[in-house]
Amino acid sequence: xxxxxxxxxxxxxxxxxYEMSVREVMPRLGVELVDLENASxxxxxxxxxxxxxxxxxxxxxxxxxxxxxxTDLLAVCNGCHLSLFEASHFxxxxxxxxxxxxxxxxxxxxxxxxxxxIWHTIDFLHDVVGEATVKKAVTHPLNGLKLVVHYGCHIxxxxxxxxxxxxxxxxxxxxxxxxxxxxxxxxxxxxxxxxAMLMLSHPDAAFTFAGLKLKAVQDLGADALVDxxxxxxxxxxxxxKSAAATTGAKLNLPIVYYTQLLGLxxxxxxxxxxxxxxxxxxxxxxxxVVAHS
Amino acid sequence: MSLSYxxxxxxxxxxxxxxxxxxxxxxxSKIGEQKPYNCYQCIRCTSGCxxxxxxxxxxxxxxxxxxxxxxxxxxxxxxxxxxxxxxxxKERCPQAVAPVDLIxxxxxxxxxxxxxxxxxxxxxxxxxxxCGHISRPQPTITRKLEKIDREKLGLPKxxxxxxxxxxxxxxxxxxxSSKESAP
Numbered sequence: 001x002x003x004x005x006x007x008x009x010x011x012x013x014x015x016x017x018y019e020m021s022v023r024e025v026m027p028r029l030g031v032e033l034v035d036l037e038n039a040s041x042x043x044x045x046x047x048x049x050x051x052x053x054x055x056x057x058x059x060x061x062x063x064x065x066x067x068x069x070x071t072d073l074l075a076v077c078n079g080c081h082l083s084l085f086e087a088s089h090f091x092x093x094x095x096x097x098x099x100x101x102x103x104x105x106x107x108x109x110x111x112x113x114x115x116x117x118i119w120h121t122i123d124f125l126h127d128v129v130g131e132a133t134v135k136k137a138v139t140h141p142l143n144g145l146k147l148v149v150h151y152g153c154h155i156x157x158x159x160x161x162x163x164x165x166x167x168x169x170x171x172x173x174x175x176x177x178x179x180x181x182x183x184x185x186x187x188x189x190x191x192x193x194x195x196a197m198l199m200l201s202h203p204d205a206a207f208t209f210a211g212l213k214l215k216a217v218q219d220l221g222a223d224a225l226v227d228x229x230x231x232x233x234x235x236x237x238x239x240x241k242s243a244a245a246t247t248g249a250k251l252n253l254p255i256v257y258y259t260q261l262l263g264l265x266x267x268x269x270x271x272x273x274x275x276x277x278x279x280x281x282x283x284x285x286x287x288x289v290v291a292h293s
Numbered sequence: 294m295s296l297s298y299x300x301x302x303x304x305x306x307x308x309x310x311x312x313x314x315x316x317x318x319x320x321x322s323k324i325g326e327q328k329p330y331n332c333y334q335c336i337r338c339t340s341g342c343x344x345x346x347x348x349x350x351x352x353x354x355x356x357x358x359x360x361x362x363x364x365x366x367x368x369x370x371x372x373x374x375x376x377x378x379x380x381x382x383k384e385r386c387p388q389a390v391a392p393v394d395l396i397x398x399x400x401x402x403x404x405x406x407x408x409x410x411x412x413x414x415x416x417x418x419x420x421x422x423x424c425g426h427i428s429r430p431q432p433t434i435t436r437k438l439e440k441i442d443r444e445k446l447g448l449p450k451x452x453x454x455x456x457x458x459x460x461x462x463x464x465x466x467x468x469x470s471s472k473e474s475a476p
Binding site for chain 1: 323343344347348374375376377378379380381383384389391397398400401404410411413414415417418421425426427428429430431433435436437441443446447448449451452454455457458460461462464465466
């Protein structure tokens, strides 16, 4: 199938490994990705400043997918996914708002009609690609790996607009891990926030959010934490040292994107999955993967 | 890099002020329905709030103070910028109040009234106006300390939206402030 893909800001400007691994795995699973033309910010960073302008930005990107003739849009970043998903909910509920936004969109010959289904990496792989296709693509199963999953807040809540998975007991990413032959360990901090959104106003507190979660996961003896959001990855991987400084513990926890792990299980070379870009100590994990498969 | 707001809390500031019902209406108009009135202060939001542990954010207090009309006090205290937008309060409220939506509405009002807003939020906005995104592609390094960028990684060229975007986005920003300027 053919889907439009929307990368947002953080992935194509900082979190290259996520983009690389998504671009590698999807075509091999029968999914052709087409980048949105003329895309802009999703609106999430503008919500705190001007909610109306944020809804406009979200609608703009959805309208581009409509104009390009797509029915499905893959928003791989959690923040973008929520922004687009929530905006489409507002616009579908409130015809007056939809009219106002469409007047703004007209200047760029765009129109929001609400015909697009918005997906995130996790529900797209779980619900659309599905178990049979994923399992069939696994040539190097990750048997023996004990992993911990982090969903990220913005694909789980609020369930009032619909979400990627159950808001209090999500299981899709856990299942996706198990389809690769690895084990997902249950843990009580599963729903805890990474703190990324506080980096703009209270970075010390943000690092404490991340540090406390990472310490709890490391104490479980997990081989790695698996996520699928570039902002969470920024906190857990890129800034793990700063996060560690807030807890007084030494953190050495490998952090990987689910699509990087999936790529490994499909036999895709590490460098093509951006595994040389993770800042956390993933080398030991990669040795285990080679040994187990 | 902490915020340089004065150290008075929202409740400290209340003692010297009177409720402002016009401002209250303006905040409520931003969240659609007047849900704060459904709150019975069960404090489920605050008990699950990660920013309560770290920064003493009390979502139930934001709801109560908004209802009482202490809007200036809320936005001047800076407390609305301590929310991590984890959305647990919105998910778990038995009365569908969504304290986080109120917090976002209060942040919007702080911007309109030009009360001090954390600079990083405004920086993101000016980057979007400049290049359509909150940043341009940053060079990075591998774990072996090799400098690398999108091109070397084999990723397609990063594209910024064309010129018409800026004008349209400016319009979207202006429209709101004029529409919501009247209480």
